Amino acid sequence: MLWDSARTLVKPRLAAPWIVAAALTLAPGRSALAQQNADCLGCHGEKDFTGERHGRSVSLYVPEKTFASSIHGGLQCVNCHADLEGKELPHEAPLGKVDCGTCHEAEAKQHAASLHGKAMKRGDSLAPTCASCHGVHDIRAAKDPASPVSPLKVPFTCGKCHQEGTTVMQQRNVHQDHILENYSESIHGEGLLRKGLVVSANCASCHTAHNILPHTDPASSIARGNIARTCTTCHARIEDVHRKIIKGELWEKEAHVLPACIDCHQPHRVRKVFYTQGMADADCLKCHDNAALKAGDGRSMAVDAKELQHSRHAKVACSQCHSGVNVSRRRPCETVTTTVDCGSCHTEIAQQYARSRHGKLLLDGDPNAPSCKECHGTHGTLGRLQGSSPTFATNVPRLCARCHREGEKAAVRYKGPQHGIIEAYTESIHGKGLLKSGLTVTATCTSCHTAHGVLPRTDPASSVNRRNVPETCGRCHHGIQEEFEKSVHHEMLGKTDKELPVCNDCHSAHTIRRADADGFKLDIMQKCGRCHGEIAKTFFDTYHGKVSQLGYTKTAKCYDCHGAHDIHKVSDPRSHLARENVVATCQKCHPGATRRFAGYLSHATHHDPQKYPWLFWTFWGMTSLLIGTFVIGGAHTLLWLPRAFQMRRELKAAKEAEERALEEQEQSQEQPRSADPATGGGAGDPEDRG
Amino acid sequence: MEGGVKSRGLQFQRFTRLDRTLHALMIVSFISLALTGMTLKFSYTGWAAFLSRALGGFESAGFIHRASATLMFGIFVTHLFELNRKRKREYGGSFLKMILSPDSMLFGKRDLHEFVGSLKWFVGAGPRPRYGRWTYWEKFDYFAVFWGIFVIGSTGLMLWFPVFFTRFLPGWLINVATIIHSDEALLATGFIFTVHFFNTHLRPEKFPMDTVVFTGRMPVAEFKRDKPAEYEALVAAGRLEEKLVEPYPPVVIRTIRAFAWTALAIGTLMVLWIVYAMVFAYR
Numbered sequence: 001m002l003w004d005s006a007r008t009l010v011k012p013r014l015a016a017p018w019i020v021a022a023a024l025t026l027a028p029g030r031s032a033l034a035q036q037n038a039d040c041l042g043c044h045g046e047k048d049f050t051g052e053r054h055g056r057s058v059s060l061y062v063p064e065k066t067f068a069s070s071i072h073g074g075l076q077c078v079n080c081h082a083d084l085e086g087k088e089l090p091h092e093a094p095l096g097k098v099d100c101g102t103c104h105e106a107e108a109k110q111h112a113a114s115l116h117g118k119a120m121k122r123g124d125s126l127a128p129t130c131a132s133c134h135g136v137h138d139i140r141a142a143k144d145p146a147s148p149v150s151p152l153k154v155p156f157t158c159g160k161c162h163q164e165g166t167t168v169m170q171q172r173n174v175h176q177d178h179i180l181e182n183y184s185e186s187i188h189g190e191g192l193l194r195k196g197l198v199v200s201a202n203c204a205s206c207h208t209a210h211n212i213l214p215h216t217d218p219a220s221s222i223a224r225g226n227i228a229r230t231c232t233t234c235h236a237r238i239e240d241v242h243r244k245i246i247k248g249e250l251w252e253k254e255a256h257v258l259p260a261c262i263d264c265h266q267p268h269r270v271r272k273v274f275y276t277q278g279m280a281d282a283d284c285l286k287c288h289d290n291a292a293l294k295a296g297d298g299r300s301m302a303v304d305a306k307e308l309q310h311s312r313h314a315k316v317a318c319s320q321c322h323s324g325v326n327v328s329r330r331r332p333c334e335t336v337t338t339t340v341d342c343g344s345c346h347t348e349i350a351q352q353y354a355r356s357r358h359g360k361l362l363l364d365g366d367p368n369a370p371s372c373k374e375c376h377g378t379h380g381t382l383g384r385l386q387g388s389s390p391t392f393a394t395n396v397p398r399l400c401a402r403c404h405r406e407g408e409k410a411a412v413r414y415k416g417p418q419h420g421i422i423e424a425y426t427e428s429i430h431g432k433g434l435l436k437s438g439l440t441v442t443a444t445c446t447s448c449h450t451a452h453g454v455l456p457r458t459d460p461a462s463s464v465n466r467r468n469v470p471e472t473c474g475r476c477h478h479g480i481q482e483e484f485e486k487s488v489h490h491e492m493l494g495k496t497d498k499e500l501p502v503c504n505d506c507h508s509a510h511t512i513r514r515a516d517a518d519g520f521k522l523d524i525m526q527k528c529g530r531c532h533g534e535i536a537k538t539f540f541d542t543y544h545g546k547v548s549q550l551g552y553t554k555t556a557k558c559y560d561c562h563g564a565h566d567i568h569k570v571s572d573p574r575s576h577l578a579r580e581n582v583v584a585t586c587q588k589c590h591p592g593a594t595r596r597f598a599g600y601l602s603h604a605t606h607h608d609p610q611k612y613p614w615l616f617w618t619f620w621g622m623t624s625l626l627i628g629t630f631v632i633g634g635a636h637t638l639l640w641l642p643r644a645f646q647m648r649r650e651l652k653a654a655k656e657a658e659e660r661a662l663e664e665q666e667q668s669q670e671q672p673r674s675a676d677p678a679t680g681g682g683a684g685d686p687e688d689r690g
Numbered sequence: 691m692e693g694g695v696k697s698r699g700l701q702f703q704r705f706t707r708l709d710r711t712l713h714a715l716m717i718v719s720f721i722s723l724a725l726t727g728m729t730l731k732f733s734y735t736g737w738a739a740f741l742s743r744a745l746g747g748f749e750s751a752g753f754i755h756r757a758s759a760t761l762m763f764g765i766f767v768t769h770l771f772e773l774n775r776k777r778k779r780e781y782g783g784s785f786l787k788m789i790l791s792p793d794s795m796l797f798g799k800r801d802l803h804e805f806v807g808s809l810k811w812f813v814g815a816g817p818r819p820r821y822g823r824w825t826y827w828e829k830f831d832y833f834a835v836f837w838g839i840f841v842i843g844s845t846g847l848m849l850w851f852p853v854f855f856t857r858f859l860p861g862w863l864i865n866v867a868t869i870i871h872s873d874e875a876l877l878a879t880g881f882i883f884t885v886h887f888f889n890t891h892l893r894p895e896k897f898p899m900d901t902v903v904f905t906g907r908m909p910v911a912e913f914k915r916d917k918p919a920e921y922e923a924l925v926a927a928g929r930l931e932e933k934l935v936e937p938y939p940p941v942v943i944r945t946i947r948a949f950a951w952t953a954l955a956i957g958t959l960m961v962l963w964i965v966y967a968m969v970f971a972y973r
Contacts, residue, residue, distance in 0.1 A: 543849070543868065546733040552748045592853045599861025600852070606869055618866050622873035629877060633885035636827070639812040640893065647895040 039089055040077045051093050067137040071144075100130045110210040126161070126168050133157050149209070152192065154202040155183060162203075182268040199234070206230055206267075222267070231261045281308075283332065284318040307380040320345075342372045353452040355461075368409045375399055391451070393440040397425060400445040416457075424510040441476075448472050448509075464509075469502040483565040488572070501531070515564070521553040528558045538603040561585055561602065700934035701907035708772055710906045712765050716835075717953045719765065722758035724879045724960060726751040731872050732967040759846055766839050792923065793823045795833075801826040822919035827889050831882075838878045845871035880964060883957035891954060899954065904946040905938055 043049055044062040051060045067073060078084050083096045101108025111117040111130070119127035133149055140147035148157045161168040163180040183189040183203075191200030206222055213220035221230045232238055287293060288303040295301050308314065319325040321340045325332040343350025353359040353372070361369035373381075375391060382389035390399045401422040403410035411421075425431040425445075433442035448464055455462035463472045470490065474481025484490055489500050506527045507513075513520040525548060529536030539545040539558070547555040559567075561577060568575035576585045586593035586600075604612055606619035705713075729742040729751055745751040773788075781787040789796045803819070805826050810816035824832075845867040848855045852864050891899045902908045914921045924930040938946075 540734070542865075543730070546730045547748050549733040550729060550739050550742045550748055552742075554749065590853055594853070594856055596859070596861050597853055597856035599856070601862050601865045604862070604865045612862075612865075614862060614866055615869060618869045619873070622870060622877075626873060626877040626880070629881060630885075633881060637885060637888050637893075639809065643812055643818070644894040648897070651895060 035076070035078050035084065035086075035089070037077050043090060053094060062137050070135075070137060070139050071141050072137075072139055104130075107210045110208075114210060114212045115214060116212055126172065128161065132160075149204075151198040151200075151202050152196070154204050155180060155189070155193070158203040176268060179268050186268060201234060205234070222262075227261050281305075281318050284322075303379055311380045312383045312386075313379075313381060340373075340378075342376075349452050352450075356450075356452060356454045357456060358452075358454055368403070368413075370403065391446075393442070393444050394434055394438065396444040396446055397422060397431065397435070418509060421510050428510060428512045429514050430512055443476060447476070464504075466502050469504055473503045480565050486574075487563075487565060487567045488569050489567060498531070501527075518551075518553050521557060522548060522551060524559060525557055535603050538605040541605055542602055544602060556589060556602070560588070699937065700910070701937050702910050702913040702930075703906055703933050703935045704902050704908055704913070705906040707906065708768075710904060712769055712772075713903050714949070715761060715765050719758040719761040720878075720882065721953060721956050721960075722754050723762065724875065725956070726755040726758070727872075727875050728879070728960065728964070728967075731876065732963070732971070735963075735967050735971045737963055737967070756850060759843070759850075762839065763843065766843075792919075795824060795829055797826065797829055801829065820918040820922075821916065822923075823917060831886055831889075834878070834881060838874065841874045842871055842878065845874070876964070879960060883961045887954065887957060899947070899950060901943070901946060901950060904950055905943065907935060907937055910934070 041062065041064055044060055045064050047061050049060050050057050052058070062077075072080070080098045080100075080102075081095055082099070082102065084091055099108075108130075112121070116128050120129065135148060140150075142149045144150060145152060147153065159180040160166070162174065163169065164178060168174065169177075184193055188201040188205075191197040192202055208221050211221070213223075215222045215224070217223060218225065220226065285303065285305055288301060289305060291300075291302045293301040303318075313321070319332075321342075322333065322336055323341070323344065324336040324338060341350075343353075354363070358370050362371055377390065382391075384391040384393070386392060387394075389395065402408065404414075405411060405422045406420055426435060430443040433439045434444055450463050453461075453463065455465075457464045457466070459465060460467065462468065470481050470484055474484075484503075492498075493500055506524060507515075515521075525536060525539070525545075536558075540549055544555045544557070548557055563576045566574070566576075568578075570577045572578060573580060575581065582598045583593060583595055586598050590597065601612065601615075604615055606612065606615040609616040725741065726745060729738040729745070729748075732738045733742075742748055742751050745754060777783060777785055777788045781791065788794065790798075800822070804821060807816060807819035808826075811818045848859075848864060848867040849871060856864065890896065890903070908916075921930070924933065937943075
């Protein structure tokens, strides 16, 4: 077939036979007129030698060295410029076109029949000539890396016309688009251009060099019927790895009904990852589908094909994870010696994991260490956006709890201060948001601790290390982070040896509450007080503090005046309490507050005579008055007591005497107790009074 | 004459209806003020938090406090009107005559004598002074309220309307006002619920309660014993009869006692709470 012979012509030709042929043809004329190259170069060797073409001045300079180092360096000028043969010098201009076909007959013939050649015949000004690809005096062997038709340069040479934006692509009927771009990203392009594999397919490998034909032409190397052959030129025995898709015998018997390579592997876009590779899963399942299949040590070796089918890796072949299979063995897996290494695809994650606490434990051979499958499962692994995946946001707490719940294997080895993590988290605002409200964007374990880079908080690289906490929280609470990083609590970092607070010092780690919940609002004052002890104490001496202490949140608390995340020194003009801002701050609760009002001492204490003499002396004045009054009143009362008791006794005696007298009177007069009311009026007994 | 009084079972009327009403209202307002105010003063005790909650939270407690304060001001003003009326009716419009009369509330030389005489009597160095209508400790209690209303009332207004007062007063005066208000209130509460309670109710000869300020009436014999000077003056002037009234029926007495006991109990409990807060829970 035509394309068959064309393919052989792609191979670079050796120069030697042509020199011989040229010598033979030139031999007779040499004695008549000695037109040595030197004669030509007498004029054409001058750099500024010009002539006229269509009324325009063009350079007619032929660089001698370039020509000498070209593959035609050994030829005479007149071998190609045959119309000068035997002419006097200087010759008339212009010369006729050089016919490469004089020597390169087969190529010229192919080219003439090709898309390019036909276009040329039509007089298409865009049609490429031999020189368009091969050059003129600087033609080099295709083997020579400097040649524009060397494998590495072919895409660029073709791309001169066949890339987006060129006249050819705009004005001629080319069906494919982004050819060069797609090619450069394809497996072939990557092999050739990035990895420098000169055997990787370039444009000419599929389209041929000179016999380029449209795919609609049955003679074309890329015609539907010919594609398989074109591809198998390199991909020999490709049918062996296509058994999962195409039954083996069809390759032989009914090749014409098979899909063409390009049906699956789009031209110019071929990518390795689109298709399963290597062994077909069916081969593995022949044995592993058996539920009773057991390894030597009793482990079940059964694989649930259905589970795999619905997993994230449904399109990944068994042998891609269980690497090391050898298809040429009867039992291809007998060469598998290592466990699955997820890192062979998930490289970055695996590296991160290796540095994490979990990874280090695994490396140390700790039996409790979680590996990939602990969290992600094995054949049924799902993406973290799939609701039934154990790594789906709402399932993460349960997943981590398997080891980190109180009493479980990770919790028992933990010696830090955090306890009841899972329970606390569940009740926290994040936990409620995630588990009760189902907000999958709510922070879960991995949001703060990361999924694969889990490190203890003491590790400077940990996401929950003090230094990194604002950034970790800021991943969601970005606005707060920005505010906080401008505050005195962050700006003083490195300028003081005191430990500065980060998010969790006030908000806690696992028991985070809504900041507008009463409990949180009240607790926050204790948090400020941990460092600002004295000033917090004096706050509780004021009305604001006292109401807060009673458990109400409607009066000013630390953050109402100082700000929450944007706390600055009072002397800082950015502070809510700076001279310029303080009145407005008071006005938040006390509309109509004036500058004098702002003079209220919100942290006053009456125990400091230097700082607050007025309060000190008022307090002691009032206290003296109080003590004085009580001492006098108390002494008066105590002195009175004995006399009061005495009076009580006397009154009692008087009353008893009166009662006796009355009884006697009653008996003597034998009268009913008609005098009773008078007794009440006269005796003065406190019990009867009133 | 005494025998005649006895047989008719009449009692001496010491307080007018208005006086008694004002005193009763004063009890309600004072206890309310003290209870709600103390929740703030002793906010560091669990008691305070409990009480505040029981009263409906600090806002509700604040409302009760201010409403009671308004009531207290009302009582005060009513009393001043009453004094003015009395001046016109009983003293011919002369202010001087009123304050110099033997029934005057103002301290006089006689009070000094009675004070010294009382101290002597306490230590057994003399007889019990012959007290008149108002003893010196009763006058002290009376003016303590005057002073208290002025001091606590004025500072209380400052704390109620800080924005208004700081238009012309420096802000730190609010702090000073807080201290004065709070400590004077402590003094008033402590004094009323201990010394006043003792002098009028808990003192052994009256124990457990003297209801005269609620009923306005006291047995003539007791009147004669407690206020001999006044009794004699009335007898001498022949005006005792016009001051005698029928006692209240038992149901009224029982009601009054229930009210008085409640007030006495709350007051005593508050004293205990204050002692606990100041001595055991202070910080």
